[in-house]
Structure formats: structure tokens, C-alpha cells
Amino acid sequence: MRNKRLRRFVVLTALMLGMTLTLIGCMQTRIVDRIKILTVLGVDQKNGLYQTIGLYMDHMENDRIKSIHGEGDTVELMLSQMNMQSPHTIQTGKLRMLVFSRRMAEQGLDSFLHTFCRSPITSTSMILAVSEEPPQEMFQSLKGKNREGLPYHLIEQNVTSDNAPLNNLHIFLFNCYGTGRDAFAPYLKRNKYGKIEFTGLGIFQYDRLKLVLDAKETLLLKMMKGRGKGRILPVQINAGSEEHVAALSLLKEEPSMHFALDHGEALKMTIDLHLIGMLKEIPRMNMRSEITYKYTVSELEQQINDNAIKLLNKLRDNGVDPLGLGDFVRGHQRSWDEEDFYKREYPRMRFEVHTHLTLKESGIGY
Secondary structure (H helix, E strand, O other), X not given: OHHHHHHHHHHHHHHHHHHHHXXXXXXXXXXXXXXEEEEEEEEEEXXXXXXXXXXXXXXXXXXXXXXXXXXXXXXXXXXXXXXXXXXXXXXXXXXXXXXEEHHHHHHOOHHHHHHHOOOOOOOOOOEEEEEOOOHHHHHHHHOOOOHHHOHHHHHHHHHHOOOOOOOOHHHHHHHHHOOOOOOEEEEEEEOOOOOEEEEEEEEEEOOEEEEEEOHHHHHHHHHHHOOOOOOEEEEEEEEOOEEEEEEEEEEEEXXXXXXXXXXXXXXXXXXXXXXXXXXXXXXXXXXXXXXXXXXXXXXXXXXXXXXHHHHHHHHHHOOOOOOOHHHHHHOOOOOOOHHHHHHHHHHHOEEEEEEEEEEEEEOOOO
């Protein structure tokens, strides 16, 4: 009995060892110092050619940012030319960010994405963004900086602090090719000090950039999407005869939508925003007074209503739908048709926004 168990143990051990050796033999060994692992890829299109810049960390020079350039008629030719300039193999399997110039985004990204996403090593979790100027120019200032200078850290930090909505290649493709919705992407530009900063959102119509929202409009869009908390919204406060700018810190957001036919003709979309927030850096005013409190809350609710309706009208007039209102209506209409909705119903849609704000406490300044 004991010999049978021993033989069984030896056979199983031999099988496991054989499988391990087989798997090891199938592995492709690549030494990090002998390859260039691109983490950011910036792409522009000019005169029918893709022009690109790839950022990578040079491990032989204290992990400093280095760049490599390439161009070509196709994605493969572009990457091939980058390989021809390098003594080490270029690897794109660890890309964390893909940046398109505004010029290329306005021309359309379908052809590039169709080819690029077919590669089995392409990660759909990478960030997709749009830059005001060609990435080759924008990224020049990053050469020689340390890892923290890579632009995907900027986007990740703003997503974490709720200044930017979560967006990656997977979400972008879902919104771009999905029904009843449009895609969006973080928008980058250089400020007057030459630093790259997140300034808002680029809104797409199918695969083409159609509209750019500023930072305040981006916060309003995120608020109506109802994702996240902790964002800061600039507001106007009347204190006596003077107007002051204050900061409304949102602690909780619960939006809800419903629609109805307006006099039997156009659709009217109503959005209820239930917000809990804290007012910071307010002027000298007694927020403990019930009259002052109610007046301030009413004033803030009206500001949010007006700004939200203005944004919704702007999105409608530009024919884009990043909120997914078409998808919302589709879920309530059995005979809904996407082409008919965006051609006939969406351009005539009316909006109402009702904000219900609760101020938990007020911040420094009163």
C-alpha cells in the first residue's frame, strides 16, 4: 500500500515538473535593459502621414523620460520606423496613455483605432486623451524629467480628486460605438508657464471631436452623471451689495432623470439633482441665520439650474450626447430608433433642472 502511494507521488511530481519545464520553455525572455517599454504614445496626422512620439523611462539614466519619434502611412509602418531608430526593441504592451492631437481628433479616429485595437497586446485600460497642440510639441518639455512628469499621472490624479470623469480606451470605445451616447476624453493643453494641465473634456460625435468643454462645464457634466464626490464648484455669493466667488464642495450627488412629451410635440427631459455640500471661503455673513441660509441655498440652486440648462442646450445644439440621454429614452420606448431620435427629437428637446441642495456646514470666512 505504501509503495503504491509512493509510486503515485513520484509520478505526479514528475508530471508537474515536466509541465513546469514545458511552460518555461515556451516563455519569451526579455531583459528590461534591452527593450524600450513605451508608456505614453502621442499621435498626430499631417499630410496623410501618422506622426508619433513615444515616451519611455531610460533605466540606464536614473529613470529619466526619453522620447522616440516615428511617422508612416499606416500604424504598423509608424511603429516600424520607431524600431529602426532604436538599438533596442520597442514594446507597446505596457502603454498607459494614448494622446491624439486636436487636429487629428477632428478629422476622425476610426481608422487608427480600428487598426491599433486589433493588436492582442493593446490594453483597453490605457487612458485616451486629446491635446490642444501636436503631442510632439507638447511633450518636448518632459524630456529628462523623472517618472512623475508622465502625463497619465496628471489624469489619474484628477480622476481620483473628481475633477475628471473616469475614461479609458474601453469606456471610449463603448461610448463611441454604443447606441444612444457619445464619447468623451480628457483635454490637455500647456498653460502660460509651459506646464501640461487638464483643462476640460473633448466631446466626440462618433469618432470626430466636435466640442471642447471647460473645467466648470466638465464638473457640471460629472454632476449630472452622478459619479463621485468631493469636487469643488465655483459659485457666486451675494453679501449685501457685493458679489463674491465662493467654493461649493459637493459631498454627495444623486441625480435622477425622467422625460415626457411637451404639449404632445417635443420631448422634455427633467433632471433632479439632490446635492449635499459644504460652502467654503464665503464672505462675512451669518449662515446660522435661517433667513440667510434659505436665501443662500435658493441662490445656489438657481445658479446650478441655469448653468446646467445652458450646458445641456450647448450639447444639444452641437449634436452631441455625452450624458447618454438617447440611451435613457431608448430604455423607455420600445419603438426607439437612433437615427430618427438624433435627427428629429434631440434637436427639439427641452430641458428642466431642479436642484435640491442641503448645506451641511459652512467653511472659513464668516
